[in-house]
Amino acid sequence: MVRRLDPQSLGQHLDALYRAAWALCGSREDADDLVQETFARVLARPRVIRGDERGYLMRALRNTFYSRLRTSSRRPQTGPQLDDVQPPDPRSTNQPERAVEVGEILEAVAELPEDFRMALVAIDILGLSYAEAAKALDAREATITTRLYRARQRIARQFSDQPAAPSDSREGSGPERSLA
């Protein structure tokens, strides 16, 4: 169904989009900037969308993320200035154990190979269906499912009490242990 995007309905997706952005960037501060820029781009002009709003936002978030990566790779690298350092979020410092847990998990997701990370962010963090994720990521549903399987496998092993399996050391999106 084609319809006009209602800006006022987008706020309901903010929390999920922020977690998704954190999982993409690996940092709370960068996630904050990425989400704001994503909303600014989406709302810069009237939009017509097909399908789910959250899937549309996932595509916008991904495009903005890549755009920022390209821009930052062209920009001279400098160390953080004092003004760049933001005070910690008071809600999280009141619950230090929780803050560490959330941060550790999202930063581990940010370390995943890109294809795995995008599939996991779309489905397990943003809550898209497999079909919506496939559309948002321009991939086949079966491909998304396989990437998600591998991504979850790595996250589960990273936060497991069990010793890591040898395949954990592999990088990239090549095959790992298969059940087929």
Add this chain to the structure above:
Amino acid sequence: MTEERKHPEGELTRLADGSLPAARQADLLAQIERSPEMTAALAEQERAVTLLRALDEPAPAGLRARVDELTGVSAPRRTSRWRRIAVLPAATAIAAAAAAVVILVTGGTTAPTVPAAAHFALASSTLPAPPVDPNESEDLTLRGAGIPFPAWAKEGWTTDGARTDTVGGRRITTVFYKSPSGKRIGYAITGGTPLSGVHGSTATRYGVTFTMQPAGDAKLITWVRNGHTCIIAGRDVSYATLLRLASADERAEGAGAQARVTLARYV
């Protein structure tokens, strides 16, 4: 044959998060029962789903304010009013829930809602901690609606008291547990048909759907076992921890039994 059926990890992925069509579950569960490797792979998928879907970090207030401006939601008076409501002290929210419970206890015959029943899971104990069942080390001697409460010593939580209450003709039995660091949770079982007022994101483990929802400054996990509503609630405890405990209880109840029940339904 579909691509996913040639590669069972695709179906395991979907089984772990509850999105695998029911028609495919029986075959897959039968395969899993025969394969320790698939059993381990499913457990990994479920562990990741639990970790990831329990994340509840909200966007920072500053970001929300900036986005509200962008979306045009931030008509100043309305925003500030809602903000004030949003930051009402947690004590006020709890007091409101307690008041609702008092109304139910003193006069009503209506079944409690989940938030009202959860009040007891966050209250003080009135009975001593029940001992471990000498015949079943995974359970305590106390039961709620015929369901034994779990002994979570292996999970690092020891019993810290209990209480029983009756609301709207429903018996609510609660056991309290504490962690070595002093955190406290309550596990309440409400007899009778499943309660209303369940809202939140869900995670599926061992074929059971767990719902995560906030209540004031507390977090709740609810699910239904044997037709009765189970609630685990705590403050300063993550959803991931609550889910781990709730699903440990279901695992102890018998993942194999669950698989067999599901199989029997579809075969």
